[in-house]
Amino acid sequence: MSYVGGEYDVVVIGAGHAGCEAALAAARMGCSTLLLTLSLDTIAYMPCNPSIGGPAKGHVVREIDALGGEMGKVIDKTHIQMRMLNTGKGPAVYALRAQADKFLYQQEMKKTIEEQPNLSLHQGMVEELIIEAGVAKGVITRTGARYHAKAVVLTTGTYLRGKVIVGDLAYESGPNNQQPSVNLALHLMDLGFDMVRFKTGTPPRINKRTIDTSQMEIQPGDDEPRAFSYETTSYIMDQMPCWLTYTNDDTHTYIRDNLHRAPMYSGVIEGTGPRYCPSIEDKIVRFADKGRHQIFIEPEGRSTEEMYVQGLSTSLPEDVQLNILRTIKGLEKTEMMRTGYAIEYDAIVPTQLWPSLESKPVPHLFTAGQINGTSGYEEAAGQGIMAGINAARKAQGKDPVILDRSQAYIGVLIDDLVTKGTNEPYRLLTSRAEYRLLLRHDNADMRLTPIGYDIGLIPEERYHRFTAKKEAVQLEIKRLHEVKVKPTEEVQAILREMGTPEINNAVELAQLIKRPELGYDEIAKMSAPPEPLMKDTAEQVEIQLKFEGYIKKSLQQVEKMKKIEEKHIPSWVDYAKIAGISSEAREKLQQVQPISLGQASRISGVNPADISILMVYIEQSGKVYTIDE
């Protein structure tokens, strides 16, 4: 028996990091939205590491916030520690990372969703999509509820045909013994989706009471207040430390002796695992010459003694896991609370998606997160907000919003996925971004807040604050170009103090700030602005001037690529009819259906010669077309 459960603009399936952002975005854009989840107790659940951020990932959190998303705000309220990483390097790679209180994080996100107007939250397992004339029109749950919608967002994480593996034990399960979603996976295959099988894993958890932290290096948070969200004004200063220890020869010998019991090597696991997140047994085999591996012990929250053992992801049998733990310094007497495991799951081949994250086989169906072959909470959330935005715009009959590679890490992530696909769970890295210098942690608002405002995710009042900051930055940069300081005793004293040569003539402040030894504070001391600058305004001014040359170079590269990025590939292009392109390129082009020559040029297997031919073909055919008219 089935019944009509409701009519919505957008239905989101799954309330993980992707689903939460998608649902919130759609609702905030004025769409009546339903968020369905297998369990109301696992909203925004972190089944693996208790942390958010880091290089590239932290950038994504900032971008989500700049667009009007939620992740940054929630972690700002629920972290137990924050650190800015890479501070010894350039500002483009500064990266904020928070250790989360997993439980508080979930509660906070759940509450935000519950309080959001236009958004309904409901527990239920979706087994089928409602398809009419090939188009997604809603979903049907196991209990027979039919929810109709103009657009559907699928964010099923690792639940699709999930299978947990520990040693020689394997059973169907979602993460952390949640229910897997089997029928939906089969249904997607019926709808014509190509699926791949991926694998990921998580380390064991231990009880803090049973470890000796005096044997480990302490890893405290920063003293300086930090926040992901541009909106955050109150900071948590009561922080908890993490701890660093190492594996040793005993650990490695013991693992080697028990390799035959590892499912990776006995053939139980068929899915492809990520290279950047190998299990400890993998590390020992692949990097046999490395004498020790780092192990970080991280609290899972304030209200628990449970600790996460970062660096020890494994699917070895339970008894082996415990023995491995006890070879490690400080863990000799540890008690294991949860066993590490590997999990296999179905993902769709992401080249079946348009850059809007709408699926090609089933229009009006959007997918985001691990179902698209990524890994990581931040990657999921970044796709989630875009899928939510574009599902809402679909429901409202508007064009999709597509971030390009020079605008956001989220743009890099989605372009990589839909253009190149991935043969392992995809993780963002700063090195995947060719315009890294433009995609900084500090300027996410400059890049994306205007977009967030245009699509209705950034409220008026926040936007005003943003434009005021932007103007203040421009004004101060202009001032520093106009004001010259003379070699007065006061100025020379500051220069001497900072260990940089004194000046002989009057020097423009915009020039002086380029010296590595000087920052904005010193410049302001030499010549103060009419009104003192806010901290993040001053930071913008400093970065934009200090690294002007490099930023310009990056902008030139963007400009250079623009020609082919903007060269639209018309939908009438029939790759089967283009003689001269290699058969591999033809197959890939047919599959990906790139929207621009730029996107086409990034498809692996499509070489520059193919692009030349494609360009010639489009231009020639275009001419013929005009003549016909």
Add this chain to the structure above:
Amino acid sequence: METDTITAVATPPGEGGIAVIRVSGSDAVGKVSQIYKGKNNLRDVSSHTVHYGYMVHPETSERIDEVLVTVMRAPRTFTREDVVEISCHGGMVPVKEILEALQTIGIRMAEPGEFTKRAFLNGRIDLSQAEAVIDLIRAKTDRAAKVALTQHEGKLSHLIQKLRSEILETLAHLAVNVDYPEYDAEEMTSQYVMERCSYIEGEIERLLQTAKQGKIYREGIATVIVGRPNVGKSSLMNALTQENKAIVTDIPGTTRDVIEEYVNVRGIPLRLLDTAGIRETEDIVEKMGVERSQQELTRADLVLWVLSHVEGLTEDDKRLMEQMKQNQVIVIVNKTDLPRELDLDELKRLIGERPLITTSMKEDRGLDDLERAIESLFQLGRVELHEGAYVSNARHIHLLKTAKQSVGEVKMGIEAGMPLDMVEIDMKNAWQSLGEVIGDAVAEDLIDQIFANFCLGK
């Protein structure tokens, strides 16, 4: 995109025993079969087979020539299109007639380099290979052909790949430092990057040095013969061209029939400028005398200055020497079979360190010395092809210079105290410019490199 069918003569012009006419295009086999008569219809034969028969006139069906026809079907051909090669008898007449017949049935004469272009567009060869093929076609001497050949076989590509992987390693290391700040990989230091950059800069410079030699091989050493009337310029030129056989002659384009001749001296290509001028003026009234135009001297890589053994130095000679101050000059004292009037000491004072050769063109003496002098001057014999790769085209040179500049900017950035992840942009630029030489710049390489070399993960 259907390709039309094109044709060109693949063998050098002139009277060879055999000439090869190449036809390429989607309908190459069908078209050629219309004017071929043999045991089999070419449409039915299997790929990469040779057939004996006749080319016939498309209208009159008269036999034009006895031929061997090779049928090669796509994609295993030079252009990756269907290709037919017609081997006919050499000489202008049969070649010309067959070409006309081919054009009658709708085959177009290829534009210069069009076969190569198609090969490139069809993904048969990469850019640097395509350009090397073009150079191959233009190669003027055996050795130039060898340079073009090694590049074609990817020697340059190989060297550039090597340099790129050097850069890639550094980039990957930098990336690991950035993306995994807590991972216990050694932190890349400015000093280390500086050292890598100096090394890479030096390697690129070495490649650029070979560009000079590459140019000499391809274009020949621009050579001018100067001297007063009747000293033996014409004899010298004849001796050079006859003994060494001019490889390319008849370059039209001016009012004169012949303005340049190519000779191969011990593997070194000389391009003799204004040879017509010498031939005319030597016999008729010498108008220009020793005053060769200044313009010609500036064009010259090498000046052969011929003096007569029987005449003393004049003011004209001194003036000429003054004009040639910037040139590589070999001084040749000819007519040593006749009594000496020339003051050799005075001459030596005038020419300084420049090589001095004595010859008697009449008695065929001294020419060996001259050849040796040319060889040692350009030292090509010694450079050989031991490095295997020469950069020999303008695009490559430009890209290499760009890459070198980028590496220089990395060093400047480091000196200015910029963080490594900033100067990395210039290093990536260098890597990309080098990639463009071989038509290949894939960012995915970097990601693979990172995970292959570092043990990362949670």
